[in-house]
Amino acid sequence: MADTANYPTRKAEEWRYSDVDALQTLDLAAINDWRSVTVAAGETYREFFHLDKTDDVELHRLRVQVGDGARCELFAVNAGSQLGRVEVEVTLGKGAHFEFGGVTLGGEQTTREFVTRTIHAEPEATSNQTIRAVHWGRGVGNFLGRIDVARHAQKTDAAQDFKGLLLERGAAANAVPQLEIFADDVKCAHGATVGQLDEQARFYMAARGLSPEESRKLLVRAFLADAFAALDDEDKQGELLDQALSAVGEKL
């Protein structure tokens, strides 16, 4: 994820499913603009992202250095712009933790994506990433999650869980886990599934009086909720879910 002298193309791994055409509306300086955060040893850093603009591109690029025993928690609702992209590079100190919970939502021809690179640079660090993607129309949701485990970073525990839910034919969800592991005592779990709404559940819900819109809303909310389950603030969880659901709204 070094600075680019040219506009990114889909040949680059981390732009593989992106809408690189939309990037042309940004100047290169904006594309190369990375924000840096340092979390001191033992501290907790928490940040929320809510992408809901209607312009061409909303791009967030963040580098986080997480000190020994410190925590970095990022939660994101990515439901805006032609291309909405949150890109994070996290370097974990000894015993540090990275928590990432993100949802992408979008229809029409939009692309919404998360690209993470988690560097387990020291032993005993943990990371947990939960991504849920809900798309319709010709919308695309992507999660590219790279995990690097340094040679001496023993007892690393890294987990990635991606689920896509496609509400209409024509939408797509892509998950690309990439593991670069040089230590041997390491746990790396990753899962990726893509499916549709459970029609049996929808008929069951209809038989109890819920309209198709109401049952879809309940099921989508339940589906998205996993992404924010690790957030220890129930009100904020509810707020993030409401933000996400308002993006699905009446578009269907």
Next chain:
Amino acid sequence: MLKIENLHAEIDGKKILNGLSLEVNAGEIHAIMGPNGAGKSTLAYVLGGRPGYEVTEGSVTFDGQDLLDLAPHERASAGMFLGFQYPVEIPGVSNVQFLREALNSQRKYRGEEPLSGGEFLKLAKEKAGLLKLDMEMLKRNVNVGFSGGEKKRAEMVQMGILDPQFAVLDETDSGLDIDALRTVGEGINSIMRTPEKSVLLITHYQRLLDYVKPDKVHVLAKGRIVTSGGPELALQLENEGYETVAA
């Protein structure tokens, strides 16, 4: 209350119901019995409006309206309850959340005020008590991790909360032990045994009918009603089997 005339229905082009006619008046409980594969669940699903079940001929009138013209959720709001042979699990959605939304959605459809959270919980507690289902179960996700018997009792709690005019109960007795059978039977009586309500009780066995006394018993075979009679018909079926009675 419910009048089915010459109903023909198919799934994936396969004919399942072949000219089924049946009339259930307010205040009546009718039992439908029949061999496996006769079309009992198909009848229940057609009444509920399940996608994929195509009615090719005939009519169903419910409370003076053309039932087949209503969407599934509108049928529920009009007072039709379908108790599932296999209740569906819904991960991530609690019973309380699901049923409160369902009830309020029905009430809205009928032009009634929604129930508050407190009012709903009081109602849910009362109905759970009636069916001897632990209130904690209702806080869990819909049918997820429930045993077969718990699912059936939860169906009846749902029926109690939604308070329908008409219930189609598809093998609500299957998977129940003898104590649960009595509880469910008493639950059905207490919720549905009124002069304004009716029940279509689909069952395989006579044993539920010991608790819920039917006014009429019908035998469904090969997609139509082949015999009808009083409660004694159920006993006769139990003793002689479908082959003799339905022949």
